[in-house]
Amino acid sequence: MGIMSFDLKKYIAQKRKDIDEFINSYFNPSIIPSILHDSVLYSLTAGGKRLRPILCIASYEACDGNKNIVPYATAIEFIHTYSLIHDDLPAMDNDDLRRGKPTNHKVFGEGIAILAGDGLLTEAFTILANPEYADINPKTLLKVIYEISKAAGLRGMVAGQAYDLISEGKEPDEKIVEFIHVYKTAAMIKASVKSGAILAEVSEEKLHRLETYGHSIGLAFQIIDDILDIEGTTEEMGKPKGSDIERGKMTYPRVFGIENSKNQAKRLIEKALQEIEIFGEKAEPLREIAKFIITRTK
């Protein structure tokens, strides 16, 4: 594959197809109560970008991995989807719309939405604990489970969500907005990239570079999200524009101003690109994804 010929759209479409096929093959409606089955699939197939599993696969490929790790990558999407379902609940962000569709609890009720999230989170680990999907060394899979669960748990995404929740309406604070963004969003994006590298059993140096890449694009992703809440359109975003402001959310533009936030996102993407230079052509998907993050409109 020559650099000039790399087509991100095509790459993403192919990976999404693989991920969607795994999702559809995974659930057996005869065992799962049907309302729960419907609730889980509703959110899993609501048109997500599949950014995290695609990053995991792209990172794995950049490290010369050549097995089919789609099931493990998709486990990360299960965790991401659970976090969105719980995030949208009335007791959390109380959102009625997600990607232009009614949120899970609006369709299935709060009780089932809570359980669907719980189930997706748990099921991710059932997938990751199965070495047979791609004949992966058990020690390697344990490292992936450790990495992902730490990034998702009380010292990761859940901590970020808690700070996000308790900081609503508070005075702008640089340290707190940084904490929220690093833990709420960057931690899991970093873990997605790192998981691909761990699965490929890459060297410590390369792992560290991909870690920095993942952290940087993860933080940039959330900053751009904050900016889109101000500059995007409801149609593009699939949810009401300005909802962060209305809710008094601790966002980057609110703390640093919109121009500083844009510059910070740009610097982070540049740093990410620098870090993965040594991977050469094989990191082309990772490069294009980094550039996409800063130019996206939804």
Add this chain to the structure above:
Amino acid sequence: MGIMSFDLKKYIAQKRKDIDEFINSYFNPSIIPSILHDSVLYSLTAGGKRLRPILCIASYEACDGNKNIVPYATAIEFIHTYSLIHDDLPAMDNDDLRRGKPTNHKVFGEGIAILAGDGLLTEAFTILANPEYADINPKTLLKVIYEISKAAGLRGMVAGQAYDLISEGKEPDEKIVEFIHVYKTAAMIKASVKSGAILAEVSEEKLHRLETYGHSIGLAFQIIDDILDIEGTTEEMGKPKGSDIERGKMTYPRVFGIENSKNQAKRLIEKALQEIEIFGEKAEPLREIAKFIITRTK
């Protein structure tokens, strides 16, 4: 240790101490937002019986295991505690009291309670993915993660909870109450016992016997729970008596009558005791726990 001298109270007290020590050493309040830290510890230290981790350890010991597996056993308690926090939420059972204390969301609010549950569930896997706690073979730990996550997920506890939720107020149905009890309660109790056996790398035959033991005492446990809701006192139970009836819950006594339910619980405990006969004296704690389950008053 002679059979005559086995003292269950003392055994439980010692194991509880080990489990509580691990819990207190595990959390580092400097990384976790303090309200989340307080919320998690509030429920973890609310006076639970520690039945599941003690079963895991007792099963491990019955299989001649001789390492300190307390961290892995405690991970199961994390999952149990998460399930209680989410179960008590207004959108689920809407309980104000648990073990005589206000439920988590009553103290910390619904948002933090949801996150505390999410965090505990996730953190359980961070513990289970760390082979260094007791120098366990990674392949063995993966099997434990697989077993526990399957028992807790969409084909286990979460499925049971969903049926429990959607069956409120419905006509008594033998198949449905059986499904709810097997998945909501027995699955995780069985997985606790099985995990101990897997950690000890026991033979298939012994594993199968412990599996049957775990399933039987797990189902008996939930049947006794249903009976205590009718015959127990609010003081003993730590929550209002008769709340199942008030809510139209699908319980064993409601479907089969109270005498049939008591007999069924007795038969299950007898079956459990038979299954573990071959383990001899080493299974004395498992035997006494089985007997305790049927005689408990709270």
